[in-house]
Amino acid sequence: MIDKIMSSGLFRWIDDRSNIGSIIREHVTEYPAPRNLNYMWNFGSLAVLVLVLQILTGIFLAMYYKPSAALTYGGYTVAFDSVERIMRDVNFGWLIRYMHAVGASMFFVVVYMHIGRGLYYGSYKDPRELLWIIGVVILLLLQGTAFFGYLLPWGQMSFWGATVITNLFGAIPIAGDFVNQLLRGGFAVDDPTLNRFFSLHYLFPLLVAAIVGGHVHALHVVHSNNPEGIDIDHKKETIAFHPYYTIKDGFGVAVFLLFYCYFVFFEPTAWGYFIEVDNFVPANNLQTPAHIAPVWYLTPWYSILRSFPDKLTGVIAMGASLAILLVLPFLDRSKVRSARYRPMFRQMVIMFFISVVVLGYCGHSAPTETLTLVGRIATAVYFGFFLLLPFVNKFEKHKPLPEGI
Amino acid sequence: MSDQPDVSRRNFLYVIAGGLGGVAAAGAAVPFIGSMMPAADTLAASKTEFDISTVEVGQLVVIAWQGKPVFVVNRTKGMLDRVTGHNDSLKDPNSKAIEAVEAEWMQSEDQRVYRAIKPQYLVLIASCTHLGCIPLFKPSAGRKEWGDSVPSDWVGGWHCPCHGSFYDLSGRVINGSPAPHNLHVMPYKYLSDTTILIG
DSSP states (O other): OHHHHHTSHHHHHHHHHHOHHHHHIIIIITOEEETTOOGGGGHHHHHHHHHHHHHHHHHHHHTTOOOOOOBOTTSSBHHHHHHHHHHHTSTTHHHHHHHHHHHHHHHHHHHHHHHHHHHHTTTTSTTOHHHHHHHHHHHHHHHHHHHHHHHTTOBHHHHHHHHHHHHHHTTSTTTHHHHHHHHHSSSSSOHHHHHHHHHHHHHHHHHHHHHHHHHHHHHHHHOOOOTTOOOOOTTTSEEEIIIIIHHHHHHHHHHHHHHHHHHHHHOTTGGGTSSOGGGGSBOOTTOOOSOOOOOGGGHHHHHHHHTOSSHHHHHHHHHHHHHHHHHHHHHOOOSOOOGGGOHHHHHHHHHHHHHHHHHHHHHHSOOOHHHHHHHHHHHHHHHHHHHHHHHHHHHOOOOOOOSOO | OTTSOOHHHHHHHHHHHHHHHHHHHHHHHHHHHHHTSOOHHHHHTTOEEEEGGGSOTTOEEEEEETTEEEEEEEOOHHHHHTTSSOGGGBSOTTSOSSGGGOOTTOOSHHHHHHOSSSTTEEEEEOSOTTTOOOOEEEOSSOOGGGGGGSOTTOOSEEEOTTTOOEEETTOOBBTTOSOOSOOOOOOEEESSSSEEEEO
16 A cells, blocks of 8 residues: 555655655654564554644634633633633534543653653663653653643633642742743733743644654664563564554554543543543632642642642752653663563562552642651652662662563 | 465455545544534624614614624615616616525515615625625715716715725616626514614
8 A cells, every 4th residue: 555655656756856755664664663562662653643633623722712811791701711612602612622631631641651661661771861851851841731731721720720830930049039920921820821821832732743753763763672671683573663563553543542532522521630620610819729739640740749848849859850850861770671671670660650650649639647648658769769770780680681572 | 376465355455444544534524624613602693683763864874794794774765766767787687696686585576676675774785796895885976075986877876996896776786897796685684663683
């Protein structure tokens, strides 16, 4: 099929002038992928799919969304009303908005699985350090994008979430107030904040799309890792990406779409996890909701913030918990990549995954004494993972590596 | 030879799978294209009520319907007299050329000529059928300030300032105008003696 298209006259005319054919062959159809990739390797292409869905649905939502905190005759705001109008009056508006809102959560499901896979199988190690670092930059941009986007409906949780997070930057010594006002465009979250968040919510995905290009390019320079984590023979132990992995990724897409569509059509708010209940109440700058929590995908880091009684320390710890991912490739001194052959590392990384889930649960719940304690223990485990990494290979005896895959 | 792949069967499956994928993609495009159509509240704003008793005899007012300008003229007896008698100079005296110049309420010949339910009140879409400018109301001949913009035998009507189309006092286009059709009419009805519902 693809051969037929690529040998057509029109394709050859374009190819002679752009060299597109060899780009497609090198990066898609004949890209040599390890023959033993398991289903954990599906999440990269799924992330690209969700990125495309988010950009597409976002473009259509922006045709109707109005970023203004001006009051309407109904006593609400232009932004809140425009979202409600999308839900009630715009043709298929409910569908496109729920695709976008559910898509945001799905993006993080997919990206966290993708990152977890990279951690477990040591995909961040030499020679893939830069590939990993680019990925962490994408994660940070995505979290920023999600945060900006969550303000746009101008509901109670939008407003108070943005208030809390912009206040975090106020904790920075000396420059705090300046940064705070720079983000808000005023002394409180208000109309100027909404306008600049809308602008940035449109800008960041474009940056993400560009950097994803760099991520894929870096991947194709150093080639894919594999579940065994060993260097492979690029002639004998690889198979062409097409048709083998296009079909396998396609199957993953079908399974993902079932999951995605279930939430879009049957549980778009996911019981308050994807869209929090309080966000159906219009923003009120004179009344804070009883319990403020970010959406689930930001709760682990919010929980780290809350684990420290001092505001500045909390902010620094939260920043460090993300920034430390950037230096992860240099903390891990072991030459063995895959956790399959590193018994101690395997237990550490599993503890790390559990700590993130526990942190997420604590961050989503109202703080109690017990949960604060649990959150602090999980925070210790989170940082402990990174602090132990440079030393673990001194004690660890790795299992014998296989000759090939 | 039985271990050779059956190529025609494989190609058939390719076409079927690709075709179904295409159908799915087209289906997924429906909500996106559909969302660009007028929203429910935009459609709900597509009807306009207007009290025509507020228009003085001989006066023209412009109101908005679906965001488009609409002329409402309270024609004097003299104006109504000048609607007839110049059929030879009209492109479409009985408003039959296209659907947009006709309306369901045009039952009698008189209503086709006067282009109104009640001859006195003319309600028309105020867009020149040439390129959409709003024509100027020039109801009688001999106003000096109009200069040469209207011909010497002007019976009254509209003159489009953009490209010089002429319409008579029933909004019918006069021969020699670049505009192809009479000014369009729209569905409307009388809710009471003085209130009309446009749309």
